[in-house]
Amino acid sequence: MAETPGGENLLFLTDEQLRKGIEAMFFAYRGFTADPDRILEGMDYGRAHHRAIHFIHRSPGTTVSNLLAILGVTKQSLNRVLRTLIEDGLVRSEKGKVDARERHLHLTDKGQMLERELSDAQRARMRAAYRAAGPQAVAGFRQVLEAMMDPEMRRQYNRLKEGG
Amino acid sequence: MAETPGGENLLFLTDEQLRKGIEAMFFAYRGFTADPDRILEGMDYGRAHHRAIHFIHRSPGTTVSNLLAILGVTKQSLNRVLRTLIEDGLVRSEKGKVDARERHLHLTDKGQMLERELSDAQRARMRAAYRAAGPQAVAGFRQVLEAMMDPEMRRQYNRLKEGG
């Protein structure tokens, strides 16, 4: 067996193991988005709306700039989504008091309800997967995902982790 | 602390833990696709072409129907992608000998080259993440992802795992 100088087994780094991980990510991400997608189809919303709703719920009062940084899309793209959410009364946008150029975003009660429905579905799947795999597996899961992020995204992720 | 009758700690199943997992999936998937996306931008190809190339490489001689089942898109959508890959000489499509309605798909040498470039990039990131997290974490990572898949997708995934 392949061993490091330190005696560690390196078989988990073979191309074959990496390929399995790649395919697991592909298939799992489909499952990950499947339930919210199902809920949203038929409404006029899509995955982009879900993401906006999620992060506004996560950081109430966040600004458009913040959201842009987290979502990694252009303001035009985000604005299209945000506009419909505001028009439909799911999101409230209010001028900042300290800096009036900024818009602070909140979910309305209606927005909270949809957020709840979406995240309940997504959490149910996640909970089932966590339960099936067990706490140790979950710790590993999170470690690998975190190591897979771009540094900038890891910063965003950790900021959310702490802030919440 | 919350304990099961069996004495197992259940804190890893709190909504907060689940939310972290959800956000980790979101940010990690961005990293996961970032490198191939970068390579493909500027070529006339996108993520859809990458997926087709990956699974044709993975199962040489696979049929269009097989590919449809794995990728989970419509034949029209796949066909658009496949057509450009065939026109550009990356993929070879040949009539089945036993059933001539089927088309068996193979990568050409040119296709192999692009596949190599893409998967090298993707594996490099995955390898770095695996190495950083260690073998135990990797095992957990795979367990959770597998549990997260839809049953049908898990079947596809396991079929690939064994077959390769």
Add this chain to the structure above:
DNA sequence: CTTGGAAAGTCAACAAGGCTGACGTAAATT
């Protein structure tokens, strides 16, 4: 041998959700 149905491909039209570029406005900063 004919015919029904499956597999594959094609055309057309459309939608979501990315993107760029250009421009406008209000507010803050210098």
Add this chain to the structure above:
DNA sequence: AATTTACGTCAGCCTTGTTGACTTTCCAAG
């Protein structure tokens, strides 16, 4: 007063997904 920042918006483009309708090819069952 001039510049920069935050945000919104218009216009147009691309990729990649969708449906629906249709044809061709071919296997297999009647």
